[in-house]
Amino acid sequence: MVMMTLDHRSNYLEQVRAALATVLYPVQALVHLPFSASSWLGENLASREALIAENTRLRSQNLVLRGQLQKLISLELENMRLRKLLDSSQRVGERVLIAELVAVDLDPFTRQVLINKGSLHEVHQGQPVLDAEGVFGQVIHVAPLNSTVLLISDLSHALPVQVARNGLRAIAEGTGDDTRLQLRHIPINADIREGDLLITSGLGGVFPPGYPVAEVALVQPDNTQAYATVVATPLAHLNRAREVLLVWPDDPQAGLPAPPTGDTP
Amino acid sequence: MKSNEPRGGKIIFFSFLVAFALATLPLPEWARPFRPEWVALTLAYWCIALPSRVNVGIGWMAGLAVDVLEGSLLGQHALAYAVFAYACIRVHRQLRVYPLWQQSLSVFVLVILEQMLVFWINGVVGRTLPTLLYWAPSLTSALVWPWVFMTLRDVRRRFAVS
Numbered sequence: 487m488v489m490m491t492l493d494h495r496s497n498y499l500e501q502v503r504a505a506l507a508t509v510l511y512p513v514q515a516l517v518h519l520p521f522s523a524s525s526w527l528g529e530n531l532a533s534r535e536a537l538i539a540e541n542t543r544l545r546s547q548n549l550v551l552r553g554q555l556q557k558l559i560s561l562e563l564e565n566m567r568l569r570k571l572l573d574s575s576q577r578v579g580e581r582v583l584i585a586e587l588v589a590v591d592l593d594p595f596t597r598q599v600l601i602n603k604g605s606l607h608e609v610h611q612g613q614p615v616l617d618a619e620g621v622f623g624q625v626i627h628v629a630p631l632n633s634t635v636l637l638i639s640d641l642s643h644a645l646p647v648q649v650a651r652n653g654l655r656a657i658a659e660g661t662g663d664d665t666r667l668q669l670r671h672i673p674i675n676a677d678i679r680e681g682d683l684l685i686t687s688g689l690g691g692v693f694p695p696g697y698p699v700a701e702v703a704l705v706q707p708d709n710t711q712a713y714a715t716v717v718a719t720p721l722a723h724l725n726r727a728r729e730v731l732l733v734w735p736d737d738p739q740a741g742l743p744a745p746p747t748g749d750t751p
Numbered sequence: 752m753k754s755n756e757p758r759g760g761k762i763i764f765f766s767f768l769v770a771f772a773l774a775t776l777p778l779p780e781w782a783r784p785f786r787p788e789w790v791a792l793t794l795a796y797w798c799i800a801l802p803s804r805v806n807v808g809i810g811w812m813a814g815l816a817v818d819v820l821e822g823s824l825l826g827q828h829a830l831a832y833a834v835f836a837y838a839c840i841r842v843h844r845q846l847r848v849y850p851l852w853q854q855s856l857s858v859f860v861l862v863i864l865e866q867m868l869v870f871w872i873n874g875v876v877g878r879t880l881p882t883l884l885y886w887a888p889s890l891t892s893a894l895v896w897p898w899v900f901m902t903l904r905d906v907r908r909r910f911a912v913s
Contacts, residue, residue, distance in 0.1 A: 499825050502825070503819055503825055506815065506816065506819040507819050510771065510816055510819055510820055513768060513771045513772050513775070513820070514775060514820070516772060517772050517775050517776050517777070521777070589777045590775040590776070590777060590820075591775055591776065591777050591778060591783060591786070592775070592820070592821045592822045593821040593822060593823050594783040594784050594786070595784075595878075595885065596822065596823075596878070598822045600822075626822075627822065634822045641878065642877075642878060725780070
């Protein structure tokens with residue numbers, strides 16, 4: 487009982503949990519083994535033609551992306567220069583790390599996943615996690631070799647967002663369903679339309695601002711209610727992604743745990 | 752003389768490891784809510800077979816491991832499994848002489864008890880569960896119980912765990 491209260495109310499037990507998670511990691515690694523083995527086999531036994539085709543495709547994609555990147559770099563430089571002129575403190579450079587999802591099932595009624603990076607890789611609690619398309623979730627438990635990520639679609643997760651078109655702010659709450667987020671407390675006359683892109687607003691202090699989160703799928707202004715029903719579809723592949731990006735927003739915030747010292751990954 | 756010595760602790764430990772692996776094995780999305788409570792079943796078997804060795808303390812530790820594996824509140828399954836182990840030990844004499852299908856019914860009730868504790872704690876901390884499917888594991892647990900029982904009984908005899 488005492489243990490549950492402590493775990494619910496505070497962070498004292500995080501170290502206990504981390505220690506136990508390390509002890510139990512071999513079990514999870516064992517469960518993951520057939521999946522990593524099959525993907526390894528798939529990669530190694532792919533035919534030459536398939537590899538050549540994939541290579542060509544990736545090469546052309548790389549070319550396109552690099553072209554876009556050049557534009558982005560110049561834009562970023564310009565942005566930084568202008569921000570400096572305005573004396574704004576927003577940083578642009580962010581450190582990222584690719585983590586792989588471990589193929590184990592957690593509690594089926596919460597939306598959580600396990601990733602194969604932990605405090606040895608300087609992952610910390612509350613760290614934002616993205617995938618290639620958009621915001622994925624945030625780290626809630628950290629062990630030395632793995633950590634647990636709470637998806638943005640979990641019932642207990644809420645994310646401050648804004649509409650990219652006009653900057654309207656809102657809170658996107660998870661519904662327990664991977665394809666739906668709900669926007670709460672949007673007045674019925676607010677300027678929000680289906681197809682609007684929602685981006686992180688950075689107000690919660692957890693997620694860096696400006697990352698795409700979801701697309702508004704349904705707006706239902708109900709005249710008998712004070713607020714409209716707004717449902718959005720997450721852009722990240724919450725139930726299909728296999729690799730995710732861990733982001734260090736790079737601004738020294740108070741209250742963050744100190745990075746581990748003495749152990750280099 | 753020799754039969755009174757506790758032996759085969761490694762086998763019991765290993766059976767729990769297998770149960771943990773089964774409890775986290777990825778299933779297709781539709782099958783996930785129906786996963787039997789493998790750890791609880793393993794715990795129930797050992798509580799019925801060897802109540803002097805596997806007791807409330809072991810149940811508590813197994814529950815703690817499940818909490819860490821599933822990412823639930825630390826101590827939630829620990830409490831539920833401790834109570835579950837206690838209940839199993841309370842009725843182990845009756846359960847031993849029941850035929851298998853009757854054991855399954857008892858296991859159904861016991862697993863419901865365990866799930867209800869987890870459900871209450873979830874309710875207290877404000878995690879509401881959306882569907883009735885939450886209760887499906889007690890049914891599937893009762894369905895797989897005869898196989899768990901026979902497998903573990905064979906293991907126990909084969910390795911002479913006592």
